[in-house]
Amino acid sequence: MSHEQTSLAFRENTVRALEDTALRAAMKQAADTFGTKRADAFAPVADLEALRDRASAIREDVLANLPMYVDRFVASATRAGATIHRAKDASAAREIIAKILSERGAKRIVKGKSMVSEEVDLNSHLEAAGMEVVETDLGEYIIQMEGESPSHIIVPAIHKNRRQVGRLFADRLGVPYTEDPQALTKIARKALREKFLSADAGVSGANFAVADTGSLVLVTNEGNGRMVTSVPPLHVAILSIEKMLPSLTDLPAFLRLLPRSATGQTMTSYVSVITGPRKAGDATGAKELHIVLLDNGRTEILAGESRDILKCIRCGACMNVCPVYRTVGGHAYGWTYPGPMGIVLTTLLTGMEKSHPLVDASTLCGACVEVCPVRVPLTDLILGLRQRKVRDRFSNPRERLGMEAFGKAAASPGLFVLGQRLAGAFWPVVRALGGKDVAGRMPAPAKTPFRRRLP
Amino acid sequence: MKVLLFGTCLVDTFFPEAGEATVRLLRRFGAEPVFPKGQTCCGQPAFNAGYEAQARAAAEHFLWEFDGDDPIVTPSGSCAAMVKHHYPRLFRDDPKRLAKAKRAGERIYELSQFLVHVVKAHEAGLRGKGTVTYHASCHLTRSLGVREEPLTLLSSLKGATFIPMPDAARCCGFGGTFMAKLPEISCALADEKAASIEATGADTVTGCDSGCLMNIADAMRRRGTKIRVAHIAQMLAEGL
Numbered sequence: 001m002s003h004e005q006t007s008l009a010f011r012e013n014t015v016r017a018l019e020d021t022a023l024r025a026a027m028k029q030a031a032d033t034f035g036t037k038r039a040d041a042f043a044p045v046a047d048l049e050a051l052r053d054r055a056s057a058i059r060e061d062v063l064a065n066l067p068m069y070v071d072r073f074v075a076s077a078t079r080a081g082a083t084i085h086r087a088k089d090a091s092a093a094r095e096i097i098a099k100i101l102s103e104r105g106a107k108r109i110v111k112g113k114s115m116v117s118e119e120v121d122l123n124s125h126l127e128a129a130g131m132e133v134v135e136t137d138l139g140e141y142i143i144q145m146e147g148e149s150p151s152h153i154i155v156p157a158i159h160k161n162r163r164q165v166g167r168l169f170a171d172r173l174g175v176p177y178t179e180d181p182q183a184l185t186k187i188a189r190k191a192l193r194e195k196f197l198s199a200d201a202g203v204s205g206a207n208f209a210v211a212d213t214g215s216l217v218l219v220t221n222e223g224n225g226r227m228v229t230s231v232p233p234l235h236v237a238i239l240s241i242e243k244m245l246p247s248l249t250d251l252p253a254f255l256r257l258l259p260r261s262a263t264g265q266t267m268t269s270y271v272s273v274i275t276g277p278r279k280a281g282d283a284t285g286a287k288e289l290h291i292v293l294l295d296n297g298r299t300e301i302l303a304g305e306s307r308d309i310l311k312c313i314r315c316g317a318c319m320n321v322c323p324v325y326r327t328v329g330g331h332a333y334g335w336t337y338p339g340p341m342g343i344v345l346t347t348l349l350t351g352m353e354k355s356h357p358l359v360d361a362s363t364l365c366g367a368c369v370e371v372c373p374v375r376v377p378l379t380d381l382i383l384g385l386r387q388r389k390v391r392d393r394f395s396n397p398r399e400r401l402g403m404e405a406f407g408k409a410a411a412s413p414g415l416f417v418l419g420q421r422l423a424g425a426f427w428p429v430v431r432a433l434g435g436k437d438v439a440g441r442m443p444a445p446a447k448t449p450f451r452r453r454l455p
Numbered sequence: 456m457k458v459l460l461f462g463t464c465l466v467d468t469f470f471p472e473a474g475e476a477t478v479r480l481l482r483r484f485g486a487e488p489v490f491p492k493g494q495t496c497c498g499q500p501a502f503n504a505g506y507e508a509q510a511r512a513a514a515e516h517f518l519w520e521f522d523g524d525d526p527i528v529t530p531s532g533s534c535a536a537m538v539k540h541h542y543p544r545l546f547r548d549d550p551k552r553l554a555k556a557k558r559a560g561e562r563i564y565e566l567s568q569f570l571v572h573v574v575k576a577h578e579a580g581l582r583g584k585g586t587v588t589y590h591a592s593c594h595l596t597r598s599l600g601v602r603e604e605p606l607t608l609l610s611s612l613k614g615a616t617f618i619p620m621p622d623a624a625r626c627c628g629f630g631g632t633f634m635a636k637l638p639e640i641s642c643a644l645a646d647e648k649a650a651s652i653e654a655t656g657a658d659t660v661t662g663c664d665s666g667c668l669m670n671i672a673d674a675m676r677r678r679g680t681k682i683r684v685a686h687i688a689q690m691l692a693e694g695l
Contacts, residue, residue: 010637011636011637011639014637014639014640015639018639018640018643323625323626323628323644324637324640324644327640327643327644327647328640359505360632360633360636360637361637362630362633363593363626363628363629363630363633363641363644364503364593364594364630364631364633365593365597365625365626365630366593366594366597366598367593367597367624367625367626369597370597380544383502383503383505385505386503386504386505387505387506387507388505389505390504390505390506390507395504395505399504399632400506403500403501403504403506403509404506404509406496406500406501406506406509406513407501407506407508407509407510407512407513408512409495410495410496410498410501410509410512410513410516411495411512411513411515411516412495412516413492413493413494413495416464416495416496420467420468423468424468437634437635437638438634438635438638441634441638441642441669441670441673442469442669442673443469443669443672445468445469446468446469446470446471448471449467449468449471450462450466450467450468450470450471450474450475451462451467451490451492451494453471453474453475454478454490
């Protein structure tokens, strides 16, 4: 199903989320668990800072030479037998994928987890073309059944508890109610097995694309990723252009950082490296492999001041530690990517006019910067976008007047002291104007400010 | 040793007791605090809201008021971080002011940093009383990297018991203009922080940033909790 962007209603979304006690409990528990597991997983990594430096440097090199690495990937993947498609934007990506699938008469599609496919709203488009699209990641399977979108880039159903999932399965699948996670997983596995075996095509994303070898790298836990990419005769992968890594020798650094940052695992259950379609003598693999490389504004981002967001490897660590995200969950952000990285990416990909309240959705506490495995300067990027919001006149006019007055007072001691006195004298008025939101939460100014108490 | 005291606009306007305590501490440890009379605000409210021109105006004024070679001391991690890390960014295209900004960044100390590293206040055997817990404010901890100094000072207080708070460095939800723009989340975060504080059983919570302490005190009021909220300068000065 299609999901309209609601980022402009961020504050209203947060108010609704704050009233949802089940969501808040689920978020707090999950975020705390991931935070603890992440810390435990990194504790024995003695060279963590050097590892982050290395990963950061590799990602910077990729961005500095992105067109070259993309061309190299296209050439290598083509040599390996894959067919490459370049999609300028979301609608191009949808058209390309729908065409590949419909030309081959594919009706039943199994999908691996892919945030890029969410970004281009692929499912609703394929469904409108008469295809059955089944999400096979357990979390994605749950939210697809519920008609929701992912609320976390790694843990899409993070906002749900097992009782909610139990009721959902009982309602939709006609199974007896259970809230036992293992039993629920078995139910999903049984339903999904049939889908895998009868699927005409698998659609997946990719965590990385290796330029030297033309390989796609998928880092997964449930095995569904491997089924999607190897059981059906046709595999279509969609990924955004910045997912490049120069060579396979760069991969180990990321395989050490990504699972630890994402879920606190030292390694995931599966790491798939897919280089071209099945060749003569191969035991498994899709017979046909298509790779759709999505730009969707990234070339423009690369040329701008927020380019560092393209270093992101989508581990989700920034959202797990973000005080705002862990309190309201991902849906409040109103588009595909939530949390600190989502604030930046959503604003850049969808435009300030559709997302400007998001840039204020951070206390600038810096917890995200502290955990980012590739050193994306998230708070600096958010500050940069706030400056752009002001430049592009999306800021509140009353705030603008207030800040202009602040600028003058901060540069002039006379005005500053006058402002201080006025605030003191008219505090009840200031409090009434500011309401409970601001002035009501601050004490009245001191009768004698510090500067006049100095001996 | 002469030090230039940057009171900060919050302490100056709302919490003069924290400023007075800072002066007493500095004098006790042999520093001679001088308060540049024309000082205003470091510019953080404008900077964090995206108003670069207004933040630059404030920063230019700060650099003028605090010119020279003397150390600058301020009872705020957040304002010290603003000067140290964001002033150079504000003046990236202005070589003359950039040099001054960098110099100011080297000269500025958050109070607990100065007390531990320069005057060794933790070795003075200051007195304290009761039980105290500590909120590690965000910019102090993660931007300035001041993690141990406040703990060193608080654990040195004779007669007081220090009780660590779980997740002490988790944001209290203040965030400057954040508290005004997204008050519902801000209050929810402050409530979470207040609950952590209450769970320690301490009778006082302290910290190095008045903004956060103000936000925490507000949550305490809403919850009807009787835990005292005091700036670290006040905690320490009481034992002089």
